[in-house]
Amino acid sequence: MALLQIAEPGMSSAPHQHRLAVGIDLGTTNSLVASVRSGTAVCLTDAQGRALLPSVVRYHSSGAVDVGDLAQQSQAEDSRNTIVSVKRFMGRGVSDVAHIENAPYDFVDAPGMLQIRTCAGVRSPVEVSAEILRVLRARAEASLGGPLVGAVVTVPAYFDEAQRQATKEAARLAGLEVLRLLNEPTAAAIAYGLDHAVEGVYAVFDLGGGTFDISILRLTQGVFEVLATNGDAALGGDDFDHRVFCWLLEQCGLHQLGPRDTRLLLTKAREAKEALTLHASARVTAQLDNGEVIEATLTSEIFTDITRTLVQKTLAPTRKALRDAALQVSDVKGVVMVGGSTRMPQIQQAVGAFFGCEPLNNLDPDKVVALGAAMQADVLAGNKAAGDDWLLLDVIPLSLGIETMGELVERIVPRNSTLPVARAQEFTTFKDGQTAMRFHVVQGERERVGDCRSLAHFELRGIPPMVAGAARIRVMFQVDADGLLSVTAREISTGVEAAVSVKPAFGLADEDISRMLRDSFEHAKEDMHLRALNEARVDAQRLIEAVHSALEADHELLESEERAAIDCRIEELQSAMKSEDHRAVKTATDALNRVTDTFAARRMDRQVAQVLKGRRVNELDF
Amino acid sequence: MSKTNAAAEKVLTFKPTAALTRCVWRVAAMSTPFDATSAALDHFALFGLPQRYAIDQRALEQSYRDVQTKVHPDRFAQASAAEQRVSLQWATRANEAYQTLRDPLQRARHLLELRGVDCGLETNTAMPADFLMQQMQWREALEEACDDRDLAALEQLAQELAQQTSARLQHLAQHLDGVRDDLAAAGELRCLIFMQKFSLAIDDAREGIEGHA
Ligand SMILES: Nc1ncnc2c1ncn2[C@@H]1O[C@H](COP(=O)(O)OP(=O)(O)OP(=O)(O)O)[C@@H](O)[C@H]1O
Ligand SMILES: [Mg+2]
Numbered sequence: 105m106a107l108l109q110i111a112e113p114g115m116s117s118a119p120h121q122h123r124l125a126v127g128i129d130l131g132t133t134n135s136l137v138a139s140v141r142s143g144t145a146v147c148l149t150d151a152q153g154r155a156l157l158p159s160v161v162r163y164h165s166s167g168a169v170d171v172g173d174l175a176q177q178s179q180a181e182d183s184r185n186t187i188v189s190v191k192r193f194m195g196r197g198v199s200d201v202a203h204i205e206n207a208p209y210d211f212v213d214a215p216g217m218l219q220i221r222t223c224a225g226v227r228s229p230v231e232v233s234a235e236i237l238r239v240l241r242a243r244a245e246a247s248l249g250g251p252l253v254g255a256v257v258t259v260p261a262y263f264d265e266a267q268r269q270a271t272k273e274a275a276r277l278a279g280l281e282v283l284r285l286l287n288e289p290t291a292a293a294i295a296y297g298l299d300h301a302v303e304g305v306y307a308v309f310d311l312g313g314g315t316f317d318i319s320i321l322r323l324t325q326g327v328f329e330v331l332a333t334n335g336d337a338a339l340g341g342d343d344f345d346h347r348v349f350c351w352l353l354e355q356c357g358l359h360q361l362g363p364r365d366t367r368l369l370l371t372k373a374r375e376a377k378e379a380l381t382l383h384a385s386a387r388v389t390a391q392l393d394n395g396e397v398i399e400a401t402l403t404s405e406i407f408t409d410i411t412r413t414l415v416q417k418t419l420a421p422t423r424k425a426l427r428d429a430a431l432q433v434s435d436v437k438g439v440v441m442v443g444g445s446t447r448m449p450q451i452q453q454a455v456g457a458f459f460g461c462e463p464l465n466n467l468d469p470d471k472v473v474a475l476g477a478a479m480q481a482d483v484l485a486g487n488k489a490a491g492d493d494w495l496l497l498d499v500i501p502l503s504l505g506i507e508t509m510g511e512l513v514e515r516i517v518p519r520n521s522t523l524p525v526a527r528a529q530e531f532t533t534f535k536d537g538q539t540a541m542r543f544h545v546v547q548g549e550r551e552r553v554g555d556c557r558s559l560a561h562f563e564l565r566g567i568p569p570m571v572a573g574a575a576r577i578r579v580m581f582q583v584d585a586d587g588l589l590s591v592t593a594r595e596i597s598t599g600v601e602a603a604v605s606v607k608p609a610f611g612l613a614d615e616d617i618s619r620m621l622r623d624s625f626e627h628a629k630e631d632m633h634l635r636a637l638n639e640a641r642v643d644a645q646r647l648i649e650a651v652h653s654a655l656e657a658d659h660e661l662l663e664s665e666e667r668a669a670i671d672c673r674i675e676e677l678q679s680a681m682k683s684e685d686h687r688a689v690k691t692a693t694d695a696l697n698r699v700t701d702t703f704a705a706r707r708m709d710r711q712v713a714q715v716l717k718g719r720r721v722n723e724l725d726f
Numbered sequence: 727m728s729k730t731n732a733a734a735e736k737v738l739t740f741k742p743t744a745a746l747t748r749c750v751w752r753v754a755a756m757s758t759p760f761d762a763t764s765a766a767l768d769h770f771a772l773f774g775l776p777q778r779y780a781i782d783q784r785a786l787e788q789s790y791r792d793v794q795t796k797v798h799p800d801r802f803a804q805a806s807a808a809e810q811r812v813s814l815q816w817a818t819r820a821n822e823a824y825q826t827l828r829d830p831l832q833r834a835r836h837l838l839e840l841r842g843v844d845c846g847l848e849t850n851t852a853m854p855a856d857f858l859m860q861q862m863q864w865r866e867a868l869e870e871a872c873d874d875r876d877l878a879a880l881e882q883l884a885q886e887l888a889q890q891t892s893a894r895l896q897h898l899a900q901h902l903d904g905v906r907d908d909l910a911a912a913g914e915l916r917c918l919i920f921m922q923k924f925s926l927a928i929d930d931a932r933e934g935i936e937g938h939a
Contacts, residue, residue: 253804254803427929427933483800484800484803484804485803486804495794495795495798496800497794497798521825522821524799524814524817525818525821526818526822584799585798585799585800646804647807650805650806651806654809697806697807697808698808700806701808703808704808704812707812708797708809708813708816712793712797712816714796715793715795715796
């Protein structure tokens with residue numbers, strides 16, 4: 105029997121087919137891809153059955169690239185061209201990265217983001233990350249048996265704009281449609297919350313290989329609400345390794361190691377650290393390049409001692425997160441432990457002591473983030489029926505502001521604002537007749553511009569000449585659900601339109617991006633034109649489906665001419681799709697999008713009005 | 727306090743327009759920003775709540791969730807660009823409204839704005855003389871406690887502040903919902919906002935001391 109199905113907004117009413125979507129945990133040390141299969145999230149494995157892909161990329165002069173275990177094995181042998189922990193470099197300049205002198209790479213400092221000179225050429229951290237993502241994408245497509253509609257890619261909650269933007273760029277480069285950037289602790293909370301059907305306030309303590317996040321969430325039926333988040337985007341297992349490494353140097357009286365020895369000892373340090381989770385002491389032996397053999401024994405006591413300050417460093421952000429959430433330790437029902445580094449006994453102990461309760465370790469700390477991301481991807485792909493899905497409310501981790509007189513920061517969007525968020529602030533001119541204004545957008549909690557991260561400079565020109573202080577320039581910050589910012593400025597006192605919209609690109613110029621895309625195609629031996637055409641067609645098809653289902657549900661919101669205009673654009677798009685010209689497809693897609701603007705707005709008005717039906721509503725217009 | 731009020735004007739550093747060298751940015755297509763922060767919006771109406779200070783927190787929370795469930799961008803990940811844009815605007819507005827109504831001081835301020843009363847938060851710094859005296863005493867107490875690294879004194883100060891805050895909040899509620907006196911309410915609000923900032927300063931001081939313990 106054919107019943108007419110009424111689609112939920114944004115969901116296709118086409119006979120329901122499962123859309124292939126994945127969650128990807130792009131980790132400092134390990135990366136994973138997971139997907140929901142017959143209702144359950146599972147990590148997808150490689151041909152050998154391994155879920156964890158070491159986040160290691162090796163470049164060969166031939167142009168070949170190894171990713172994962174193979175690359176990891178060659179770390180010491182070819183350390184210059186084997187990039188580990190690349191996540192630490194995302195959206196970062198040379199001066200931003202701690203202990204960079206120990207990294208055996210030939211860095212090129214570029215504005216916004218450093219690059220690495222390898223035997224295969226200069227590579228941006230974005231490109232290195234894209235190599236990892238490409239392998240995961242191929243794994244997923246092979247395992248799920250088809251092209252993906254998109255991926256949820258996780259980022260540390262404490263990642264700033266530059267780091268998020270870089271991650272999204274990497275995914276784009278790997279040919280992934282990013283459904284959402286999802287914060288890692290939030291992903292863990294989804295997996296935990298759904299698995300255990302818990303309600304109340306929970307903390308997620310995520311200490312991975314290179315980053316630390318603490319998030320406080322309220323879980324209620326069908327809603328995951330992040331109350332506050334804090335952390336340290338440069339604190340993780342790598343730093344513990346580094347402490348052990350320094351201790352080894354001191355014990356063995358070593359100085360000035362070559363890149364190979366440095367890599368070797370860092371690896372040994374990590375092995376010793378991991379061994380101490382189960383044993384009271386660990387022996388380290390290694391043969392250096394010059395034949396010298398070193399030996400040392402690391403005990404738990406020494407290890408705890410030399411890493412005490414690192415453990416302490418996790419507690420200050422934890423305190424701040426609680427304070428921002430306006431909660432006490434006693435309000436927290438449980439602490440979910442995530443990330444390989446939470447296996448360390450001293451971390452378990454410190455967290456237990458701080459919260460006064462046993463930490464929750466019942467999920468695999470390596471996999472939980474990827475699993476949560478897969479669950480969210482399933483929702484975003486529209487695979488879940490309404491009522492069966494959930495609402496996720498996340499926050500922006502760091503405040504956004506603008507530089508004002510005296511190199512001070514005027515905060516515009518405060519940290520921990522629920523996303524999406526928009527805030528406006530008015531500024532005025534400083535001199536008579538001033539016709540242009542220069543804006544400097546920054547992120548961070550400090551008052552001085554120099555102590556915050558610089559995100560972008562932009563200018564507003566064409567301000568009508570007026571006396572100082574008369575112009576009214578309204579600067580608007582909009583942060584979307586991915587936590588990404590766009591800024592708009594306009595002069596409003598005269599009604600003269602002078603607006604620019606900027607998206608900070610953080611050191612990646614458009615030319616850079618096109619070069620990377622070109623390189624990646626050559627590398628993947630794909631036909632760039634074919635891929636562009638395919639992508640345009642997929643986008644077009646998706647749009648047509650979305651419009652059809654909207655029309656089916658709400659056609660009575662349209663006058664007949666409006667309806668005719670939409671139908672006409674659909675037809676145009678359908679015929680453009682038959683052509684081989686991806687630009688024509690794109691143009692027709694944009695045209696269909698434009699012609700449905702008002703329709704979209706009316707549909708949403710109606711949705712909201714329905715929510716409030718029965719309640720007193722005075723006015724609902726903007 | 728967030729600065730959503732258009733009244734505040736900040737002077738920007740003016741640097742002569744020069745070629746941009748350090749940072750690269752892309753200029754996107756000109757767009758008309760949807761203004762989720764204009765004071766003219768009635769946040770109470772959005773959630774179907776009566777326009778008054780006393781609020782039914784549970785009804786507010788429920789309405790907020792119901793609205794977000796319909797409009798949140800996560801519901802439109804597969805939708806057309808037009809629908810995604812509308813969704814972003816609505817979800818932004820719902821968040822703004824919810825955050826404003828949830829916080830007593832912001833709610834009071836919004837209510838006064840809807841009633842056409844200028845709270846004078848940025849311009850009118852006039853406070854009653856006795857409150858100014860009180861401010862001075864508090865500031866001194868804070869400085870002293872910081873110098874002595876005296877957590878107990880800070881705790882006591884925080885408690886005193888909390889007590890006075892709740893007393894003033896009651897006055898505020900009376901002025902707004904009872905025998906209406908919007909100007910008196912605006913005066914209370916200015917004092918309360920000072921107290922809120924001061925209580926953050928106490929927290930900072932506490933954190934500074936605990937952090938170095
Ligand atoms: N038994 C163990 N004891 C101590 N540390 C461990 C143990 N097992 C794994 N680790 C550490 O956990 C880290 C990797 O954890 P994980 O895979 O969660 O990080 P990641 O997700 O790659 O990084 P991030 O989330 O910071 O980007 C490494 O530093 C590793 O040494
Ligand atoms: Mg991780």
